[in-house]
Amino acid sequence: MTMKPRRPCRYPGCAGFCEQGQVYCKEHIAESSDRLRGGAAFRGYDRRWRDARAAYLRRHPLCVSCQAEGKLTAATVVDHIIPHRGDMKLFWDESNWQPLCKEHHDQKTGRGL
Numbered sequence: 001m002t003m004k005p006r007r008p009c010r011y012p013g014c015a016g017f018c019e020q021g022q023v024y025c026k027e028h029i030a031e032s033s034d035r036l037r038g039g040a041a042f043r044g045y046d047r048r049w050r051d052a053r054a055a056y057l058r059r060h061p062l063c064v065s066c067q068a069e070g071k072l073t074a075a076t077v078v079d080h081i082i083p084h085r086g087d088m089k090l091f092w093d094e095s096n097w098q099p100l101c102k103e104h105h106d107q108k109t110g111r112g113l
Contacts, residue, residue: 053078056097063101075099079108 006017009025016025056078066073079100084091100108 060099064098065104073101076102077105079105
């Protein structure tokens with residue numbers, strides 16, 4: 001079986017190489033995603049969000065998914081139950097928030113699998 005040569009990373013000025021099927025190297029794949037969709041502050045995760053998040057976690061300190069499993073784990077993430085996709089009304093709707101631990105949040109968003 002012949003192997004294809006690795007592609008150079010498309011990130012400006014990077015001399016790294018990509019994994020098969022990727023266009024950015026491991027170092028720049030996350031950064032390129034933020035550039036394409038805007039940084040966290042651009043998407044609404046600014047100082048106002050950090051303050052609201054902290055207040056919500058003080059009122060709801062336990063992960064709801066862990067509680068459903070009979071465990072008590074501190075929540076570290078305020079998750080949007082329905083993804084807001086830029087809808088600021090849905091973004092700020094506290095009835096659309098739930099406290100999760102990082103593990104359950106990563107599983108929900110598909111990053112921890």
